[in-house]
Amino acid sequence: MSELKYANHIITDLKAPEFTPDFITAYKTFARRILWMDKNVVPGAFQMNCSWYLKPNTDLFRDPHRHDESEIIGFFSSDPDNPNELGAEIEFWLEDEKYIITKSAMIFVPGGMKHCPLIIRRVGRPVFHFSVLNSGTYIAKSG
Numbered sequence: 001m002s003e004l005k006y007a008n009h010i011i012t013d014l015k016a017p018e019f020t021p022d023f024i025t026a027y028k029t030f031a032r033r034i035l036w037m038d039k040n041v042v043p044g045a046f047q048m049n050c051s052w053y054l055k056p057n058t059d060l061f062r063d064p065h066r067h068d069e070s071e072i073i074g075f076f077s078s079d080p081d082n083p084n085e086l087g088a089e090i091e092f093w094l095e096d097e098k099y100i101i102t103k104s105a106m107i108f109v110p111g112g113m114k115h116c117p118l119i120i121r122r123v124g125r126p127v128f129h130f131s132v133l134n135s136g137t138y139i140a141k142s143g
Contacts, residue, residue, distance in 0.1 A: 008042060009042055011035055011037055011041060011042065012035075013035075014033060014034065014035055014036060015036060015040075015041045016033060016036040016049070017036070017038070017040065017137075017138070023060075026059070026060050027060065029055065029057070030053065030054060030055040030056065030057035030060075030120060030123075031051045031052060031053050031054060031055075031057070031129070032051060032052045032054060033049065033050070033051045034050040034051055034052065035049070035050050036048070036049045036050075037049075038136055038137050038138065039136030039137060040136075040137065044136075045136065046132065046133065046134055046135060046136060047132070047133040047135055047136065047137055047138045048130060048131070048132045048133070049130065049131055049138075050128070050129070050130045051128075051129045051130075052078075052126045052127070052128060052129070053075075053088065053120055053123060053126065053127040053128075053129050054123060054126055055120075055123055056120050056121060056122060056123055057119070057120045058119050058120070058121070061116050061117055061118035061119070062116070062117045062119075063116060063117070063142070064093065064114045064115065064116045064117065064142075065114070065115070065116060065140035065141055065142060066112055066113065066114050066115070066140070066141045066142075067109075067111060067112075067133055067135065067138075067139060067140060067141070068111050068112065068135070068139070068141075069111045069133055069134040069135040070108065070109060070110050070111045070133075070134050071108075071109040071111075071115075071131060071132065071133045071134070072106055072107065072108055072109070072131070072132045073092075073106070073107045073109065073115075073129075073130070073131045074104075074105065074106045074107070074128075074129065074130045074131070075088070075090055075101055075104060075105050075127050075128070075129055076104045076127065076128040076129075077103075077104045077125075077127070077128075078125050078126045078127065078128060079125060083104060084103050084104050085102075085103060085104075086101065086102050086103055086104055086105075086127060087123070087124040087125040087127070088102070088120065088121075088122055088123045088124060088125070088127045089101070089102055089120075089121040089122040090102075090118065090119070090120055090121065090127075091117065091118070091119040091121055092107065092115070092116070092117075092118050092119075093114075093115060093116055093117055093118075094107070094109065094113065094114075094115050095113060095114050095115075096114075100121075111134075
């Protein structure tokens with residue numbers, strides 16, 4: 001029996017790019033990456049990654065950066081009975097403005113806009129996080 005024509009479009013195993021060992025170790029202290037898709041995983045795809053944020057983190061995403069392409073960043077509650085209450089507190093910066101996020105949220109970051117730090121101040125229950133970049137790969141430029 002031959003493989004289905006579009007089977008490679010369905011990703012069920014994590015195929016993240018190679019991050020530095022220090023980054024991987026630090027990330028695992030507060031989050032669990034679920035899936036990653038980009039043009040290297042599925043030719044022609046734009047970049048998206050999904051994770052569970054499980055614990056606070058104040059250090060890893062401190063440096064502001066930009067992308068040439070627009071990005072959508074999401075944070076979602078894991079409580080199906082109260083889906084708008086995040087159960088966490090996340091500090092997120094757009095340009096030089098600080099936002100405190102305590103409800104499920106999606107953030108649109110236009111191409112070229114400086115964003116971060118992203119500081120996970122409190123986690124009362126897991127937070128589903130994703131980011132989507134309208135590009136084939138994730139490329140961050142210093143803020």
